Amino acid sequence: MRACIDIGGTKVSVSLNDAARPLELLATRHEPTAHSGPPEAVALQCIRMVDEACAELRVDPAVVQAVGVAAPGPFVMRGDCIELATPNICGGLPGSGRQLPNDWRTAPIEAPLRRRFTRVRVENDAVAALEAERLWGALQGVEHCAYVTWSTGVGCGLCVGGKVLRGKNGNAGHLGHAFVSDNDQVVCGCGNVGDLEALVGGNSLERRLGEPAAALFARAAQGDAKALAMVDELCRVMGRALYDITAILDLQRISLGGPVFLMNQALLLPRLSTELHSHLPSMTEGCELVPAGLGRRTGDFGALALVG
Numbered sequence: 001m002r003a004c005i006d007i008g009g010t011k012v013s014v015s016l017n018d019a020a021r022p023l024e025l026l027a028t029r030h031e032p033t034a035h036s037g038p039p040e041a042v043a044l045q046c047i048r049m050v051d052e053a054c055a056e057l058r059v060d061p062a063v064v065q066a067v068g069v070a071a072p073g074p075f076v077m078r079g080d081c082i083e084l085a086t087p088n089i090c091g092g093l094p095g096s097g098r099q100l101p102n103d104w105r106t107a108p109i110e111a112p113l114r115r116r117f118t119r120v121r122v123e124n125d126a127v128a129a130l131e132a133e134r135l136w137g138a139l140q141g142v143e144h145c146a147y148v149t150w151s152t153g154v155g156c157g158l159c160v161g162g163k164v165l166r167g168k169n170g171n172a173g174h175l176g177h178a179f180v181s182d183n184d185q186v187v188c189g190c191g192n193v194g195d196l197e198a199l200v201g202g203n204s205l206e207r208r209l210g211e212p213a214a215a216l217f218a219r220a221a222q223g224d225a226k227a228l229a230m231v232d233e234l235c236r237v238m239g240r241a242l243y244d245i246t247a248i249l250d251l252q253r254i255s256l257g258g259p260v261f262l263m264n265q266a267l268l269l270p271r272l273s274t275e276l277h278s279h280l281p282s283m284t285e286g287c288e289l290v291p292a293g294l295g296r297r298t299g300d301f302g303a304l305a306l307v308g
């Protein structure tokens with residue numbers, strides 16, 4: 001038995017998995033992410049939820065010694081252990097400007113889990129999803145690839161030569177905070193003005209449009225010219241980001257997931273592909289964009305892929 005933990009800014013999900021039955025998540029439970037108490041509150045919440053899942057399955061908690069954790073970045077390292085410096089979890093980050101009932105500058109995750117479990121792997125949630133796509137989804141057998149999620153934000157995991165890129169603090173692939181346009185009208189949750197996530201992330205889109213992003217896509221799907229022009233603009237910006245990672249890493253395939261993409265695939269995929277392939281054909285001709293093979297479940301299997 002191993003534990004799969006998915007930490008988000010608003011919710012924590014915990015499941016158990018029996019190694020003999022891959023892709024089966026057991027005793028899954030969700031709770032709002034702990035936002036008060038000591039900085040270790042999130043890690044302690046995860047450990048308690050694993051114990052509760054064990055109780056539900058009547059499994060001795062001591063048999064669960066491996067855990068995979070998918071968590072939002074950015075990460076910082078203390079010693080050789082990952083701590084979260086995530087703006088919507090840590091209220092004490094300089095300039096966070098958020099109304100969170102804590103003054104945490106970081107939330108230690110890996111160190112508390114290492115006191116409880118013998119095998120712990122913590123990765124950025126998009127990196128975890130990339131691992132899931134490589135094991136069971138659209139990136140199986142592809143050595144040079146990326147997973148990009150277009151959701152409330154934009155996340156990315158990168159793999160070159162069969163090796164998943166981590167970076168000095170496990171933050172490789174923070175594509176959402178790259179600059180691909182000189183639009184300076186919108187501020188990202190990270191504080192950047194006009195980065196990719198500020199321009200196309202679902203949360204930011206709702207603020208820009210003054211309506212749910214789904215309403216824009218519904219009008220575009222019905223052929224509304226103004227809505228289609230906006231979708232074209234979004235795809236130009238996102239498509240440039242996909243071109244950038246392709247040019248930098250010489251990728252073969254990019255798997256696209258996240259609710260904004262998956263729910264509007266028919267509109268978005270051809271436009272993104274046109275933008276990607278409109279630059280430097282010698283680099284982009286060999287790169288294909290595909291929908292995530294695991295679809296809407298890509299995120300669910302991320303933490304499992306880390307202990308798989």
Ligand SMILES: [Zn+2]
Binds near residue numbers: 188190191198
């Ligand atoms: Zn940003």
